[in-house]
Amino acid sequence: MSYPANYRYTREHEWIEASGKSASVGITDHAQDSLGDIVFVELPKIGAKVEKGKVFGSVESVKAVSDLYSPATGTVTAVNEELTTAPEKINADAHAAWIMKIDLADPSELDSLLTAADYEAYAKEETGH
């Protein structure tokens, strides 16, 4: 699985794709693979304020719960309601299955996040192979 070069990544395994002030957020392919079959996504509410590094929702596999950490500060403008009934779409294509869209408070915040190459190396290290 390749990590899109135009996305930025967190050490908590979220990706963010920004275009100007608006951005989409999801979890990485490495995260979905580690979690296994995803059965539940707790989405934030539209209009909610999210803060960089703070929990904005959760995703659950059969085995485990994993909190979602926002890669940036902003306001939720849309949530992917489809994941409520079809959370397995994250397993099928994690980098396409966005979870929320936000209006960024400060797009320069993304500069401190991991690049695709950095994240890939980080994920490999974490898996140990």
Added chain:
Amino acid sequence: MSTPASAALRKTALNALHRRLAAKMVDFGGWDMPVEYSGLIAEHMAVRTGVGLFDVSHMGDIQLRGPGSLDAVQHISMNDAARLQVGQAQYSALLYPQGTFVDDVIVHKFSPNDYLLVINAGTREKDYNWVRSQASRFDCHVSDYSDYYTQLAIQGPKSEATLQKLTNADLSQIKFYWFTWGTVCGLPNTLIARTGYTGEDGFEIYVPSDVATSERVWNEVIEAGREFGIVPCGLGARNTLRLEAALSLYGHEISDALNVWEAGLDRFCKLEKGPFLGSEALQQALAAGGPQKRLVGLEMIERGIARDGYRVLSAQGEAIGCVTSGSPAPFLKKNIALAYIPRDLATLDTEVAVEIRNAPVKARVVPIPFYKKPKKQSATAEKQPVQ
């Protein structure tokens, strides 16, 4: 989440094979074990609708032999082993004098002077030491054969058709919770038991634990089951399967702090057989009015998944108990849990809540097991192990 095995973890003979199959490995009670291969849900469904293969070699095997072996088994376990015939097995438990659990076990009667106890992986040393010390005053010899066997569980409605291709034993003649010896994959005198931990029909076979034999048998079972869509299954599916069937797991539904009545395992505890370890305390507990809390099944009404250790709240919001095992149920497609709650609330359809990330999520008390395997048309293999 999938971490490399540390040198300290114990490995079964099939460890290298699991890694070649790219299984996700986890530390399970000190063992480096596969948690899933192709995916937990697919593995779970294969066992409910076809057949799945598990490496359960981490389970322990304690044998008691000698003229006093029956007396020893009767003393250390709560079910009545005197009711067993040769070739029959029973679910039972080793109890402390206070009526709480050392472990749960399956007792197999090999001969009038020869019994095999199959025990849990995480409690192997504790169990063996306990059995040895408690059986010491009986005329019997206690041996730990855990490392001698690779134990494979072939589970699912197509398990008989799969295994039958590999053995001369007539599997259709083995009833649920009975066993026999037969040639399996060319290995003579292999123990074949119609047992399992999935709530489904299935077999457990015990073959020599050298790597070459273990891998050969594993591969032959996979080949035999190919036409039925067999898949290797990990501990993840094993856990969700046993939870749907409401089978207890040591450290969760049963422990050294919970007694037999609380755990609802009354039907496997035979006070009438005479005194045994724990019987006096259990009798006193009954005389004192019985258990104050009970193990119940919960089904989530609202959206949310109960997990091990989550608090159970009353409809009024007060903490009343704790979830021992909770998960999505892949076959039932519901979110289910086992939990201890006060006896007066442990009635069917009582509405409670499970506290999920600081918010109460509605659930109700439902009958257990959550899942019962469909009755077979033939007369065999449909009796539950209630002896």
